[in-house]
Amino acid sequence: MKVVTAFSERLGLRLPLIQAPMAGGPSSLELVIAASSAGALGSFGFAYTQPEEMKRQAAAVRAKTDAPFGINLFVSPQPGAIPAAEQRAAIEALARYCRELDLPAPEPAKAPYAPDLEAQFAAVEDIKPRVFTVHLDSVPPQRFQKHGIVVGGSANCIAEAKRLEELGYDFVIAQGGEAGGHRGSYLRDPYQSLTGTLALTRLIVRAVRIPVVAAGGIMDGAGIAAALALGAQAAQLGTAFLPCPESGASPVHKEALLQVTEDETQITEKFSGKPARGLANRFIREMATAPQLAFPAQGNITAKLRAAAAKAGNADYVALWAGQASPLARKLPAAELIAALERETIAALRANAALIKE
Amino acid sequence: MKVVTAFSERLGLRLPLIQAPMAGGPSSLELVIAASSAGALGSFGFAYTQPEEMKRQAAAVRAKTDAPFGINLFVSPQPGAIPAAEQRAAIEALARYCRELDLPAPEPAKAPYAPDLEAQFAAVEDIKPRVFTVHLDSVPPQRFQKHGIVVGGSANCIAEAKRLEELGYDFVIAQGGEAGGHRGSYLRDPYQSLTGTLALTRLIVRAVRIPVVAAGGIMDGAGIAAALALGAQAAQLGTAFLPCPESGASPVHKEALLQVTEDETQITEKFSGKPARGLANRFIREMATAPQLAFPAQGNITAKLRAAAAKAGNADYVALWAGQASPLARKLPAAELIAALERETIAALRANAALIKE
Numbered sequence: 208m209k210v211v212t213a214f215s216e217r218l219g220l221r222l223p224l225i226q227a228p229m230a231g232g233p234s235s236l237e238l239v240i241a242a243s244s245a246g247a248l249g250s251f252g253f254a255y256t257q258p259e260e261m262k263r264q265a266a267a268v269r270a271k272t273d274a275p276f277g278i279n280l281f282v283s284p285q286p287g288a289i290p291a292a293e294q295r296a297a298i299e300a301l302a303r304y305c306r307e308l309d310l311p312a313p314e315p316a317k318a319p320y321a322p323d324l325e326a327q328f329a330a331v332e333d334i335k336p337r338v339f340t341v342h343l344d345s346v347p348p349q350r351f352q353k354h355g356i357v358v359g360g361s362a363n364c365i366a367e368a369k370r371l372e373e374l375g376y377d378f379v380i381a382q383g384g385e386a387g388g389h390r391g392s393y394l395r396d397p398y399q400s401l402t403g404t405l406a407l408t409r410l411i412v413r414a415v416r417i418p419v420v421a422a423g424g425i426m427d428g429a430g431i432a433a434a435l436a437l438g439a440q441a442a443q444l445g446t447a448f449l450p451c452p453e454s455g456a457s458p459v460h461k462e463a464l465l466q467v468t469e470d471e472t473q474i475t476e477k478f479s480g481k482p483a484r485g486l487a488n489r490f491i492r493e494m495a496t497a498p499q500l501a502f503p504a505q506g507n508i509t510a511k512l513r514a515a516a517a518k519a520g521n522a523d524y525v526a527l528w529a530g531q532a533s534p535l536a537r538k539l540p541a542a543e544l545i546a547a548l549e550r551e552t553i554a555a556l557r558a559n560a561a562l563i564k565e
Numbered sequence: 566m567k568v569v570t571a572f573s574e575r576l577g578l579r580l581p582l583i584q585a586p587m588a589g590g591p592s593s594l595e596l597v598i599a600a601s602s603a604g605a606l607g608s609f610g611f612a613y614t615q616p617e618e619m620k621r622q623a624a625a626v627r628a629k630t631d632a633p634f635g636i637n638l639f640v641s642p643q644p645g646a647i648p649a650a651e652q653r654a655a656i657e658a659l660a661r662y663c664r665e666l667d668l669p670a671p672e673p674a675k676a677p678y679a680p681d682l683e684a685q686f687a688a689v690e691d692i693k694p695r696v697f698t699v700h701l702d703s704v705p706p707q708r709f710q711k712h713g714i715v716v717g718g719s720a721n722c723i724a725e726a727k728r729l730e731e732l733g734y735d736f737v738i739a740q741g742g743e744a745g746g747h748r749g750s751y752l753r754d755p756y757q758s759l760t761g762t763l764a765l766t767r768l769i770v771r772a773v774r775i776p777v778v779a780a781g782g783i784m785d786g787a788g789i790a791a792a793l794a795l796g797a798q799a800a801q802l803g804t805a806f807l808p809c810p811e812s813g814a815s816p817v818h819k820e821a822l823l824q825v826t827e828d829e830t831q832i833t834e835k836f837s838g839k840p841a842r843g844l845a846n847r848f849i850r851e852m853a854t855a856p857q858l859a860f861p862a863q864g865n866i867t868a869k870l871r872a873a874a875a876k877a878g879n880a881d882y883v884a885l886w887a888g889q890a891s892p893l894a895r896k897l898p899a900a901e902l903i904a905a906l907e908r909e910t911i912a913a914l915r916a917n918a919a920l921i922k923e
Contacts, residue, residue, distance in 0.1 A: 211922045223920075365827050365892065384742060385761040402828040403743040403761025405791055406782030406890035410828070413893065424764030429795050433763055435920060436790035436913050469723050470760040470768070532764035534723065535771065553921055555794050560918035562581075562793060563911055564569045 210431075210552050214378065214418040214440035218337055218357060219275050221246025222549050224431065225420060226541070227445030228252035228279030228340065229388060229528065235455030236264045238448060241541035243274040246549075248338060248441075250277035255503075257322045258330035265334040275337030280327055283343035283393070283481075285320055286501040293500065298508055300497035304490065304524055308515045316504035331356070340380065343481065343502075344393040348376050359420065361391030363400035368411040368419075370394060378418040380443055381411040385424025387446045387472070387530035389483040397482045398474075405437065412438035426535035428551020432559065435552075444548075446530040450538045457517035463488075463527050465538055470531045478513065478526040480505030486527035568789075568910050572736065572776040572798035576695055576715060577633050579604025580907050582789065583778060584899070585803030586610035586637030586698065587746060587886065593813030594622045596806060599899035601632040604907075606696060606799075608635035613864075615680050616688035623692040633695030638685055641701040641751070641839075643678050644859040651858065656866055658855035662848065662882055666873045674862035689714070698738065701839065701860075702751040706734050717778065719749030721758035726769040726777075728752060736776040738801055739769040743782025745804045745830070745888035747841040755840045756832075763795065770796035784893035786909020790917065793910075802906075804888040809899045815875035821846075821885050823896055828889045836871065836884040838863030844885035 215223035226242035228234050230252030242249035249268070253261050261278070268276050294315040302312050331339050332354055339351050340359040345367075348358035352375070359378040362368035368379045382391045383404025390397040402410070404423035412419050421434035422443035434442040449456045449464055456464075463486055473487040477494040480502030485491065499505045516524035529536075539547065573581035584600035586592050588610030600607035607626070611619050619636070626634050652673040660670050686704075689697050690712055697709050698717040703725075706716035710733070717736040720726035726737045740749045741762025748755040760768070762781035770777045779792035780801035792800040807814045807822055814822075821844055831845040835852040838860030843849065857863045874882035887894075897905065
């Protein structure tokens with residue numbers, strides 16, 4: 208007994224489920240292996256990963272399983288050199304937190320602020336994952352498609368989904384307002400594109416012909432069944448996988464997530480320079496109006512603070528990326544979580560069908 | 566062939582669908598008659614309606630149909646006398662718009678700012694509608710329940726849903742962030758309670774034992790099927806009914822809604838004094854940081870401006886309440902809309918079940 212869509216069949220998945228790429232650690236090699244081996248699409252968030260390391264990890268997956276996996280990159284252009292005054296103001300805003308953790312003030316951010324995107328693209332062409340998805344912008348998909356890679360992009364509004372379709376993308380991820388982590392907005396103000404997953408998925412399903420993957424606030428089989436009811440061909444879950452033992456999220460991140468009993472998330476730009484949703488903590492609250500550098504340079508100057516706080520088990524300064532349905536997070540090995548998601552999806556689909564009476 | 570839940574059966578509905586109460590005109594007598602006659606729960610938004618008029622309209626429904634209908638009231642306490650300086654500042658912020666429409670400056674708001682709530686409650690007890698729902702706060706439901714009325718309340722977070730359950734409410738409406746009109750928040754900052762419908766519905770279904778009705782961003786049968794998959798026992802749709810010929814929404818409101826091609830909604834307090842979602846227009850944008858009176862007094866001083874603009878066919882100053890899935894609005898008589906929603910829901914439930922393969 209399994210749940211099959213045209214999209215899950217095309218990708219060779221056991222169920223229409225994508226383990227969301229989560230850059231910066233959470234979507235570890237172990238998590239991708241576990242998720243893909245269990246029949247979902249395990250996915251690397253390689254935004255901050257150098258090409259050689261991308262290749263090493265991809266090879267390590269293939270040494271363990273023949274199952275398909277995905278790679279995601281952030282494809283927004285990097286800023287140029289940042290004026291010294293801007294650097295000083297942004298660093299000054301972090302000073303007291305650094306002092307609190309006995310860290311020196313951050314060094315000014317220096318270009319390149321992230322791995323070279325062209326070299327990362329070449330690594331993707333070299334690796335040839337089953338799926339490649341982009342976030343924060345759109346790039347022509349053809350150079351990847353010609354290697355047999357299925358290419359998807361993220362949309363926070365109808366216009367972004369239509370643009371991806373026009374560019375020739377194979378599928379679109381409708382990233383609803385509930386979603387944890389970075390907002391994928393690239394044509395519209397991200398703060399004007401916080402449409403909820405239920406509304407956004409349906410709007411995009413009705414607006415484009417390519418398959419739609421629903422993302423944001425989906426934590427169990429009922430959520431996956433809802434996504435399918437909206438016409439999505441798969442669901443992408445990130446937060447649900449964060450507490451897995453295989454996930455590379457810091458212990459403090461996992462713990463915070465499992466303790467939350469209400470949607471306590473907030474959107475902040477202060478960790479990376481671009482808006483992303485996470486559990487509200489002292490840093491998010493106090494930094495609300497502080498000066499910041501452009502993405503991803505802000506991430507460079509906050510890196511040591513975040514790492515030191517995570518190491519010290521201090522949740523105040525860690526980017527606790529999480530979606531709005533975080534209170535439904537559970538601590539299960541990835542394979543058990545995926546098996547539970549499959550059972551629950553089938554149960555929800557059946558219960559739904561049983562509501563039809565002659 | 567029909568869709569039945571325990572909740573829709575208890576209320577005597579043909580399908581698990583509530584036509585949302587929409588105070589201030591849209592949920593007109595004609596709309597309630599049409600919706601209830603077609604098997605949904607037609608609902609009056611009587612927040613701004615005097616008790617005698619409530620009784621007159623309820624009697625008029627009963628003269629046309631035996632079908633159940635609902636009544637909704639805003640139950641937040643009214644503010645006391647408002648200082649003259651505060652009144653002057655709020656009125657001054659409206660002055661240039663009034664001049665533009667050749668209106669005199671508004672008179673200061675005078676208590677009572679809205680119909681007497683106790684008298685409205687007495688009218689509800691007298692009318693004995695099948696369903697009574699409250700918005701913006703919670704009041705003990707027992708005085709209504711003892712007349713055989715089924716009582717529901719609105720929640721924007723888990724805590725609010727739990728509180729309603731504790732108070733003895735029969736059901737809770739999970740009002741997701743997508744929803745048009747006034748946010749129902751009453752325990753938490755409404756701006757911290759913009760959890761999307763998909764996440765919120767599931768969170769509340771998992772948190773309480775009473776039936777949950779999903780609201781926000783649901784415009785078609787796929788949306789209703791998604792709500793059911795999340796464990797909701799019914800869906801409440803407001804925006805979907807606005808363009809109906811029977812709805813009392815102004816022509817300029819209906820037209821704006823049918824023209825929208827993207828989620829262009831925004832939350833504003835400037836029409837009424839409490840946050841509500843509507844299509845962004847000049848008033849919402851320009852008034853963003855303007856001084857305002859407390860709810861519902863702000864509604865008193867903006868009333869003539871809104872009415873004059875609506876009459877002049879000028880969308881700039883009309884409260885164009887709308888949910889985030891507005892681009893899916895269609896212009897159909899209520900009975901045809903409800904028939905389409907039923908067909909679509911059944912089709913979505915069946916298509917969903919067909920995804921299960923042996």
